[in-house]
Amino acid sequence: MSEFQVMRHIFFLSVLCGFLGWCGISSKILSAEQQYTEIEVIDGGNVIGNVKYTDDLAAVGLNLYRDWELSDTSKIPSEKLIFSKINNGIKNVTVSIKDITEGKKKVIPTIHPIIDQQNNIFIPHVVPILTGTTIDILHGDEGMHNIHTRSMKNQPFNLGTTYKQRISKKFDYPEIIRLSCDLHKYAYAWIVVFDNPYFDVTDRNGYFEICDIPPGTYKFQVWHEELGNLEKEVTVHPKETTSIEFVYSQN
Amino acid sequence: MKPKVLLDKIGLWSATAVASIAIMFSMAPMNAKAEFKVPTEVTELGKDTYKKYCSPCHGEEGKGDGPLARSMLPKPRDFSRGAYKFRTTPSGSLPRDEDIYRTISFGVPNSTMIPWDVLTEEQRLSVIPVLKSFSEAFEVRKPDPPVEVGLMVRPTEKCIAEGKKIYEEKLECWKCHGIEGRGDGPSAAEQEDDFGFPIKPFDFTTGKFKGGSTPQEVYLRFTTGLNGTPMPSFAKELTDEERWCLTYYVMSLIKPEETKNK
Numbered sequence: 001m002s003e004f005q006v007m008r009h010i011f012f013l014s015v016l017c018g019f020l021g022w023c024g025i026s027s028k029i030l031s032a033e034q035q036y037t038e039i040e041v042i043d044g045g046n047v048i049g050n051v052k053y054t055d056d057l058a059a060v061g062l063n064l065y066r067d068w069e070l071s072d073t074s075k076i077p078s079e080k081l082i083f084s085k086i087n088n089g090i091k092n093v094t095v096s097i098k099d100i101t102e103g104k105k106k107v108i109p110t111i112h113p114i115i116d117q118q119n120n121i122f123i124p125h126v127v128p129i130l131t132g133t134t135i136d137i138l139h140g141d142e143g144m145h146n147i148h149t150r151s152m153k154n155q156p157f158n159l160g161t162t163y164k165q166r167i168s169k170k171f172d173y174p175e176i177i178r179l180s181c182d183l184h185k186y187a188y189a190w191i192v193v194f195d196n197p198y199f200d201v202t203d204r205n206g207y208f209e210i211c212d213i214p215p216g217t218y219k220f221q222v223w224h225e226e227l228g229n230l231e232k233e234v235t236v237h238p239k240e241t242t243s244i245e246f247v248y249s250q251n
Numbered sequence: 252m253k254p255k256v257l258l259d260k261i262g263l264w265s266a267t268a269v270a271s272i273a274i275m276f277s278m279a280p281m282n283a284k285a286e287f288k289v290p291t292e293v294t295e296l297g298k299d300t301y302k303k304y305c306s307p308c309h310g311e312e313g314k315g316d317g318p319l320a321r322s323m324l325p326k327p328r329d330f331s332r333g334a335y336k337f338r339t340t341p342s343g344s345l346p347r348d349e350d351i352y353r354t355i356s357f358g359v360p361n362s363t364m365i366p367w368d369v370l371t372e373e374q375r376l377s378v379i380p381v382l383k384s385f386s387e388a389f390e391v392r393k394p395d396p397p398v399e400v401g402l403m404v405r406p407t408e409k410c411i412a413e414g415k416k417i418y419e420e421k422l423e424c425w426k427c428h429g430i431e432g433r434g435d436g437p438s439a440a441e442q443e444d445d446f447g448f449p450i451k452p453f454d455f456t457t458g459k460f461k462g463g464s465t466p467q468e469v470y471l472r473f474t475t476g477l478n479g480t481p482m483p484s485f486a487k488e489l490t491d492e493e494r495w496c497l498t499y500y501v502m503s504l505i506k507p508e509e510t511k512n513k
Contacts, residue, residue, distance in 0.1 A: 156478070
């Protein structure tokens, strides 16, 4: 093919091309890596709290069901937003301290946290871990699955798996990673990697606790897959427990 | 298809693909030679070549958003994530320079990515560092060593039957690729790539494999997976022999009569 033909080829394509929007990418890299020094925390304080939603959750306009073609009464709730009817608390929100530079020892669990693919969904749905942690991803169903991540700094993977397969993967960089199965589109989980040991994920009533924080003032950050980030400055007092609340609202 | 016919067919391909294999498998030793040297840094030649020939589709910054990309499907590769489909390295790994060079030289069948053999070898090599410079991934990670391609086994009837069993029962390739390999399995319609664009499982009946049509190349595709797409790596699930059998079975799905009209 001559150069002329190539350029003509390109020109021809440009004539053919219409307009289409550009799509975003779903894995975000967390704030730049930070220095973190391990010290002995003697007079540390604790922070406990709750993450909730103020307004009527029905008004958020989210489809709270997995889009499977089932009748309304037998639809299975999606895991993308789980909240408590008692206190409006939201499950599966990660809470972390964004700007902490020194504190307790980073302890990498020797027993690997597990994500199990069972009945075509991943359990648990949100798994917060410390950098350097290895996760074991299990396959508990009889059919085929694949486990697919789209991370950038941590090496991504997409592996086909069959019954009883166990895949171990180590995560070395802070990143929010979506793990999904392309054969069961509504099956996905989040692996949230932090580079300091001060983090937690909310329980079914939206509660969390973070302990042994050296006294000082910090930026606390919460993240939820649908509702996004919130930040709050919190002062931690020696040997005291401070109670805080994060409230997502429609505006 | 009878094994003998398949053997003949494979023989024929190998003949036509001799050049490609020659380049692919001799790259490593050739690296030692001066003319096959990939520049370690972005050069003027690389920048010029990229700007002139590649950026209209792949975009100035390598985001796959050049002026020609708009309604094109499949999309020109967005290089910013370091996700390359056609590799000799394991799932998720970055590609080796040889892998990138192969794609540039042979193009991607069934897409607008033509074989860039109009460019000199030097030009093709010079764009490799430019492509890599678009992704942060190459700063943080290194490509893993290539996967091992075991000794080829013969495509006997028994072996092909075993391949069929893997395709239909053990690994359920049909869920995406369809029972007859037409890319129309029950999960096919909803497939999306990592960039959020729809993607079709490959239609084996066409025989125009994007990553090359030799048995070695087909073997590599499902062993390494296609990064950035739903196509997984099956490295952990199969022995080497099973992989060759699956390769032969997949290649037996090619329908030459139909391919002619395509």
